[in-house]
Amino acid sequence: MNLIRTMLASDWGQVSKIYKEGIDTGFATFETKIPTYDNWDKVHLKNCRFVGIQKDQITGWAALSPVSSRNVYRGVAEVSVYIAKDFRGLGIGKALMKHLILESEKEGIWTLQSGIFPSNSKSIKLHESLGFRHIGKRERVGKLHGVWIDNVLYERRSKVVGLD
Numbered sequence: 024m025n026l027i028r029t030m031l032a033s034d035w036g037q038v039s040k041i042y043k044e045g046i047d048t049g050f051a052t053f054e055t056k057i058p059t060y061d062n063w064d065k066v067h068l069k070n071c072r073f074v075g076i077q078k079d080q081i082t083g084w085a086a087l088s089p090v091s092s093r094n095v096y097r098g099v100a101e102v103s104v105y106i107a108k109d110f111r112g113l114g115i116g117k118a119l120m121k122h123l124i125l126e127s128e129k130e131g132i133w134t135l136q137s138g139i140f141p142s143n144s145k146s147i148k149l150h151e152s153l154g155f156r157h158i159g160k161r162e163r164v165g166k167l168h169g170v171w172i173d174n175v176l177y178e179r180r181s182k183v184v185g186l187d
Contacts, residue, residue, distance in 0.1 A: 027122045030072035030084060035060040037081040038074065045105040050140040053165045053172070068100060071127050075106075075115045082110040085119040087127060090136065098133040098185055104149075116149050124153065124179070133185025138164075138174040147175065155179040 030038065039060075045051035072086040087100035102123065106116050127135060137155065139146050151157075155177040163171040 025078070026076045027073050027119060028076065030074045030086065032060060032064070034074055034081060034084075035063075038084045039063075041081065041084060041105050041107045044108045049167070050142045051105065051146075053167055055167070067103075068130075070130050071100070071123060071132070073119055073122055073126070075110075075119050077110070080107075082107050082113075083115045083119055085116075085123045087123070087132070087135070098131055100127065100132050100135055102135050102137045104146075111145075116146075117152065120149065120153050128181050128184045131184055133181045135179045137177045139177060141173055141175050147177070150177045150179075153179065 039057045042054075043057050046054055046057070066088050068087045068089060073084065074081045075083040083104070083106035085102065085104040087102060090096055090099045090101055102120070104116055104119055104123070106119075124135065135155070137146075137150055138161065139150065141147075141160075156179070157175060158178050159176045161174045161176065164174045165172055
């Protein structure tokens with residue numbers, strides 16, 4: 024990957040294609056269709072949205088969404104990270120996540136969390152490699168195509184923000 028930069032609204036065509044590839048795996052999200060950019064934009068933080076780029080092609084993206092609208096949780100966000108099918112296993116996810124962690128701390132976010140399908144071993148390995156710890160499991164938390172799916176919960180606490 025040559026570059027990580029802030030995601031722009033004009034990136035949505037490529038970003039949504041990568042999101043669809045993630046949906047198609049059947050183990051990346053409970054979503055079954057791509058939202059419009061406006062709907063996606065409403066549920067994600069305006070900062071901490073990044074794309075990885077190689078030779079003018081977006082190879083992956085990462086973004087944060089708030090876990091709650093309550094002020095007490097303003098420093099807690101949920102991670103989304105998706106890599107284009109043809110670029111998986113090349114370290115792009117790790118690079119995007121490292122960048123996301125650093126930028127989230129600059130924004131005062133002290134806790135990052137992820138809910139991951141137990142079958143998504145690559146995402147679990149990625150999160151663990153970056154200091155996320157397993158904090159539990161939500162059993163049968165949602166249905167995908169009529170089948171109940173568990174979510175394993177991972178969390179990363181900042182070592183520089185939220186210590187006071």
